[in-house]
Amino acid sequence: MTRLTLLVDIQRCIGCWACTVACKQENSVPPGVFRNQLFLVGPFGEYPDVKAYFLSRPCMHCEDAACVKACPTGATFQRGDGTVQIDQDKCIVCGYCAWACPYGARQINPVSKRIEGCSMCSQRIDVGLDPACVHHCMGKALMFGDLNDPNSDISKYLEANKDRVFPLLESFGTKPRTIYLAPKMGALVPKP
């Protein structure tokens, strides 16, 4: 069984916003609404030792997704490949999934009156392409692939950098599948 996963290497992210822009373009997401959002974390420290990071936040496609549990209509569901999807025909746009998601990865689109959430670009991955954010990431900070395939690029990269893996907001217990790699430099690591 495949386990499609996104990997975000914070060390490589240059904060160009290409992931966010590509996502908006690919999925017709209007201004003010995000499926994939980039955050500036920091700056920390005092001059001249100041650091900051960029944090790309797509959907975590959690194994125990709070949005899937919350959705009354079953419009939010998990596919066999592990990705969390939205069936817009079933969705009543109650917004409960957006309340339940600890990552803020769901928003109501005020233009189309529907829920926006990263589908890992299902329309692209179903035909063998990378998600738009991964395709456009010039620093290769975003990677995509099947973690259950040990020969996939993402598996190999993860194996080589496993000491930098950190789960985002692990305490919420949703078992996020999107993998983050912490920056190499300095002692600034995410709080547990």
Place this chain on the structure above:
Amino acid sequence: MEIQWMLVLYSLFMGLSIGPFALLALTDACEKRPALCKWASLVGLSCIILAGIAAFAHLLKPLAAINIFNNLASPMARETVFVLLTGVVAAALAVMNLFNWLPGLRRMLAWFGLVLAVISVILIATIYLLPARPAWNSWLLPITLLTSSLINGLLLAWLLVAIVPKQGDETGLMELAAKLRSWALPVFAVYAIVTVVFFLMAASQTGGITRLLVGDLALLFWLGLILVGLAAPAALIWLGKKDPKASALAAFLLVAIGVLVVRAMLFPIGVRIPITSLW
């Protein structure tokens, strides 16, 4: 987080429906007071209909609501089941009271409706119990919403007894109003304490108590909740013996405003922890 006014109204009206059910189940209205009984069941049904309209108005795609029972593990689906059941019981009760059918069964049905209405209010409150929203994720929240619904419902019942015209040689209405007022006092005290404690604790989770006391929520907290929603109606319920009609009406309206404020304040206080705060 923006205030979701339709959800505020939905929760308010479902809470109010407890009052007419309580009046019919806990007093002798079903047996001895047909006019009061009719009005109470009609008002109870109206509250649930208004709650339903508000809930549907909250949805951006209400026509897809046919799917709402697809995932009964969802707290929202469970809540909807109970709200609908409560509505069916309220409708049956209203029809039975209007046409004076099966008088022996009415009080039993009112008890059933009361239990369903209380469960509905609890289930409405439990949908806020989300780990993603630390300020909401406390059992004080369902207790706050339940006690606020109980007091508002009881004051609605008191108001009904005070304003529904007396029928023929009907006696004992003053005693009934006094009984409802005496029930309202302890419920009000619990509601006031629980609500203030809940908001102090919730605010401490999201930006600190100062947000509530002197910050962006201060106006709602001090004016809407403490003054209008708690202090003024407490005085009116306490002094209610002198002029029950005016006291009941004023206390009901003021508490309803306070209950609205309680529900409205949940939204600005229910913010998510920013993911960038991990560092």
